[in-house]
Amino acid sequence: MSKTIRFLTRNFGQYDTSSIGSYMKIGGFEALRQAVNMDPEEICEMLSDAKIRGRGGAEYPLGRKWHQARAVRGENKVVVCNADEGETTTFKDRALIQNDPFNLIEALIIAGFVCGATDGYIYMRAEYACLRPLLLNAIRQAKNYGFLGDNILGKDFNFNLHLYSGGGAYVCGEGTALIRSIEGKAGRPRMKPPFIKVSGLFARPTCLNNVESLSIVPHLLMDKDGVYASCGSDESIGTKMISVAGNVNNPGVFEIPFGTTIREIIYNLAGGIQHDREIQLIQFGGASGKIADASILDTPYTYDDLRAAGVMVGSGGLLVIDKRTSVIDFLRMNQEFFSEESCGQCTPCREGNLHIKIILDKIANHTATAEDIRIMATIARVMSMSSLCGLGETAQNTLQSAMLTFPEVFDVGGNA
Amino acid sequence: MMTAENESKEIPMVHLTINNIPIEVPQGTKIMQAAAKLGIDIPHLCYHEDQRIKAHCRLCSVEVVGKRRLLAACSTEVWEGMEVHTDTQIVRDTQVSILQLMLANHHRDCLSCPRNQNCDLQRLCSRFNILESPLPSVVKEEPRIETNPSIVRDPAKCIRCGRCIRACKDVQGIAALTYAGRSSDIVVTTAFNKPMEATDCILCGQCSLVCPTGAIVEKDDTTKVLDALQDPQKHVIVQVAPSVRVALGDAFGLEPGAIVTGQMVTALKLLGFDRVFDTNFGADLTIMEEGAEFLDRLQNGGTLPMMTSCSPGWVNYMEKHFPDCIGHLSSAKSPMSMFGAIAKTYYAEKAGIDVKDIVTVSVMPCTAKKFEAARPEMGRNGQQDVDIVLTTRELIKLIKYVGLRLRQLPESDFDSPLGLASGAAAIFGTTGGVMEAALRTVYEKLTGQTLEKLAFNEVRGFEGIKECSVNINGREIRICVAHTLRNARRIMEQVQQGTSPYDFIEIMACPGGCIGGGGQPIGTTNAIRKKRMAALYEIDRSLPLRKSHDNPEIQTLYKEFLGEPLGEKAHELLHTTYHKVSKPYEF
Amino acid sequence: MLTAQSQEYPLSAELQAKIDLVLESHDNDPTQIVGILLEVQELNERHYVPESTAYYLADRLGLPVTNVFDCLNFYSELSSKPRAKYPIQVCSSPACRVNVIDTKRLLETLERLLDIKIGETTYDGRFTLETTTCYGACDRAPSVRINGQIYDHLDSQEKIEALLRSLT
Secondary structure, X not given: OOOOOOOOOOOOOOOOOOOHHHHHHOOOOHHHHHHXXXXXXHHHHHHHHOOOEOOOOOOOEHHHHHHHHHHOOOOOEEEEEEEOOOOOXXXXXXXXXXXXXXXXXXXXXXXXXXXXXXXXXXXXXXXXXXXXHHHHHHHHHHHHOOOOEOOHHHXXXXXXXXXXXXXXXXXXXXXXXXXXXXXXXXXXXXXXXXXXXXXXXXXOOEEEEEHHHXXXXXXXXXXXXXXXXXXXXXXXXXXXXXXXXXXXXXXXEEEEEOOOEXXXXXXXXXXXXXXXXXXXXXXXXXXXXXXXXXXXXXXXXXXXXXXXOOOOOOOOEEXXXXXXXXXXXXXXXXXXXHHHHOOOOOHHHHHHHHHHHHHHHHHHOOOOOHHHHHHHHHHHHHHHHHOOOHHHHHOOHHHHHHHHHOHHHHOOOOOO | OHXXXXXXXXXXXXXXXXXXXXXXXXXXOEHHHHHHHOOOOOOOOOOOOOOOOXXXXXXXXXXXXXXXXXXXXOOOEOOOOEEEEOOOHHXXXXXXXXXXXXHHOOOOOHHHOOOOOOOHHHHHHHHOOOOOOOOOOOOOOOOOEOOOOOEEEOHHHOOOOOHHHHHHHHHOOOOOEEEEOOHHHOEEEEHHHOOHHHOOOOOOOXXXXXXXXXXXXXXXXXXXXXXXXXXXXXXXXXEEOOOHHHOHHHHHOOOOOOOOHHXXXXXXXXXXXXXXXXXXXXXXHHHHHHHHHHHHHHHHOOOOOEEOOOOHHHHHHHHHHOHXXXXXXXXEOOHHHHHHHHHHHHHHHHHOOOHHHXXXXXXEOXXXXXXXXXXXXXXXXXXXXXXXXXXXXXXXXXXXXXXXXXXXXXXXXXXXXXXXXXXXXXXXXXXXXXXXXXHHHHHHHHHOOOOOOOOOHHHOOOOOEEEEEEEEOOEEEEEEEEEOHHHHHHHHHHHHHOOOOOOEEEEEOOOOOHXXXXXXXXXXXXXXXXXXXXXXXXXXXXXXXXXXXXXXXXXXXXXXXXXXXXXXXXXXXXXXXXXXXXXOOOO | OOOOOOOOOOOOHHHHHHHHHHHHHOOOOXXXXXXXXXXXXXXXXXXXXXXXXXXXXXXXXXXXXXXXXHHHHHOOOOOOOOOOOEEEEEEOOHHHHOOXXXXXXXXXXXXXXXXXXXXXXXXXXXXXXXXXXXXXXXXXXXXXXXXXEEEOOOOOHHHHHHHHHHOO
16 A cells, blocks of 8 residues: 555546536446435445545544434435535645536435435535536536436435535534524534534534545445455545645645555655655644644554544644744644634633633743643633534644643743 | 423433432423522523523533533533533633633723622622632723613623623514624624614613623613702602512512512602602503593594504614604603603692702613603703603612612602502503503593403413404404514514504513513513512502592693693693604615 | 714615625525625625625615624625725645745745735735635645635746736
8 A cells, every 4th residue: 555546536537527428428427326226224334334434524424424314304304515624734625526526416416315305505615616616517517417406317306406605714614603604694603402413504404514425425336346445444444535735745635545654645645845854743634633743654544543643534634844843833823723713602712712822922932831831721621621612622632732742842841 | 380280290300410419300401400409500601591592601511421521501401310510620620711711801890890799700700719810811992882871882891692692683683783703803792883872773771681791781870860869959859660669679689579669669768859759650641641542543543553652662663673654653652751741840830849950860670761761852941851760770779879778668658749650550561561551441431331350361471472352342452462572573564564453552672571671680580570570460459549540640630730631731741753763774 | 863874875876786686696595695795795896895785785685784794704705894906815824834935935025025014905905915714725835815716836926926917
């Protein structure tokens, strides 16, 4: 195992992304044809067997999610595609939409069929507005070909697709915030319950999926030779889209089989570090991810191995930083992100991010005291334990893992 | 009551422990309420028992065994076998940290804050013994916003709990207040940060009633009153609204709904008011005029449905949101303004006092009354009907200022001749009360017969919209009673479209009517409103005089001074006009 | 009077017609307010939604104006204050910023060429320099984003100058 694999990305560059005919020539919508003739439960089982976990970062098993969505009683269910790829250093979904828009449309229709939904929504971040015409065109053509609308493929299955635009807010990647945004409000998360699978978008039962999670499904349905299952092992089967950026020579999006080592990712795929500098740290999974030092290089990229090494797959982003940037400067940059992107609704996240920023600045200016470090650690813990939503919960992942990995940075000496 | 008990028996019980103490509660109970049953008060700020749960402040976070994160006690339902801990290290750290974080972003001039000693944040900081904050202050200095006669906003004291936003949107359906921005820049504000009076706001003050701190408060006019009382030239008279006497006791350790009329009158006399009169007298007068107006409209083809006009928040709402419908509003002034007009004319004449030396003060459950009193229509010859309006909350402050222990005061009667009132007037303070009072008089005027059954139960109670039909002399009078403006909107949409099925509609802006007004004591909840409502009906029942037109002082007033209801003098003094209020932009 | 109303009719007939077209293309659906605002904002050369327009949208969609105002302030892609004709957004997220040399050079070059600092607007209202969070072009750094369009690999002064010249 060394180089990339083309499973999810097999259509990239293979067809004209503005033409449904071109997509169908390479086998497009065959997966949908197959799906509508299957028992939806069978599809859920297939996803469970493939051990697909939500690729947005929450890592919830996809087969279980769809099974539950099917089981929820309620009219007018909806499936929503979360294309609000807001994590920093994460642009894999952009690549999937840009290079294979019809596969995403097909996947959503299959999701609608399996979950028993009548409507699908794609919520795409404002920053990807340039991809809007591409998707609108794909939706229109799918409708013209009868893949959307009433009695799809002659079945008792009606499904329509809507494209909504975000307005520039990281927090809208959180399920309840995303839903509020589609409903025409500021995207501030709400408490759960009610869970969105029971009462989500417009109070309808809602099944929310990441672009990548959805994109796997059509390919898996057509995977007669078991290519997907042959990749990876144990709890991490198949392939994963990752995006690598920072101080690497060849930043970009790569599809890897699970089990590829971090070293292979950074030095083979991403071309190594600029000017062969030393690695200071690697952040996994975007701004809300955890960090590790170079000792992680020989760890295989799997859910379990990364977790054992103290980090997580998360959004699939890898930010590689060389020694020119100090740990504390990196933390300050990362903190600025959250100080900007917290929705401001719940106290720990709103005020906590502000005060942690102040203390990080003090550390950088060598004016922090041991008491400051203690307060910072407490606030970070309180934020992760008590915030309303996942943003506040994970905002200090980076800081907390830095405190474990680089304790010397926080040793300000003396007493308060 | 029986049904409630039977129903609760059908709800399965759930067993859990809180701090290792076993307890059994009905399924669906939240952790916070379960803990309260054990006498454990889980701290909270954004939670309000009458509001949709927000779970913003996170102060009620508790530990539940088996859960990776803390759970909000306000929003989490209990489950079988749940083990809750409210006193572990992480819970304590969280409570203290959150309070410290709030304090660092709070303007801490507690000693000169209108909510000093009556502030939820202050109380919690005291409870958790927060003696100093280790965090630097990050509060943005912002001036208090005092642009209208009713409500003052102090953004530097806002803790962003969102209670005011919910009250404005969910209770009143107005949404004049909103969050804006995000992260630490988030604020509670109006659209484009306009002064409240320049927005959809109708100054009802429900926001000020639910604010846990001093971020939204009533405009304080207590100094004006104290100054007037000290001025030997001035003859200062006070009138008190019907709902104040059943709310005032809350602040003096009495049970909610306690009737403190006599003690209240004594307190006002001890405060130094020259005369203590009753707004209920004005309410009886309102019934005379409004009842006559309704009969006139009914018999002479006037605009129907006629709508009551005594709630100033409601009048503001009509002028701002349904200006094309103001013809439906009764032209009768509110009891407060009628009383003021009579005080400055009839009373001045009778007492032989130069009207310029009379100061009329009113004590109201209401912030919008301050606005009403300042309307140019409410007065004549440079004299306003009512000079100063105090809310119930401000009266509480005055009573405390002079050091009176309300509970221990003897009872006294209102002064004459503007102090006698009927039971019909007493119930003006509750939703349905104006309608019932009017029906008692309209029935007898129209039929010439004595009404035997005085209680119109169909219009009583806390239901948002009540309706009934009353047969008077073979004519079906179709009645509707609504409280809160969210409910009023539903009624108004019918009126606007000409599809309203009613003849006579009573609207009160605040939940429950004046008993739940925006100027009532902090801590007013729907449960307390219901107790006040019961107290008002109790007052009505206990009075020998139950109908406005039977009030001998009212009869004398008409005989000696006003002539006939709707007559020339009555029209000049007791009726008013309404005007469309333009929005910032009209399309 | 509770409010002070402006005297003139607040919208030109031309602008109103354009806004109505946007509303129609969104089925006059109030839930689509964010998308509507994004488009209406582009009708204004200064890329913002003026107060009068916000009131108009609220009126037509049957929304409280606070809902519109809240969205304008919540979403970073929306503005209730005038911006430049070409707001130049430079990514402030770590992935770009750790490429210290490139990013610093890009920003410094922009500041020097435009003679403004971050947050400022050129005297002719053509350019504003803004920072923004990650817009997912980490693999194309150094880049800027102007009115939704990404201009990438700006690694020389010549390329930056050419870009600025092309925006008139």
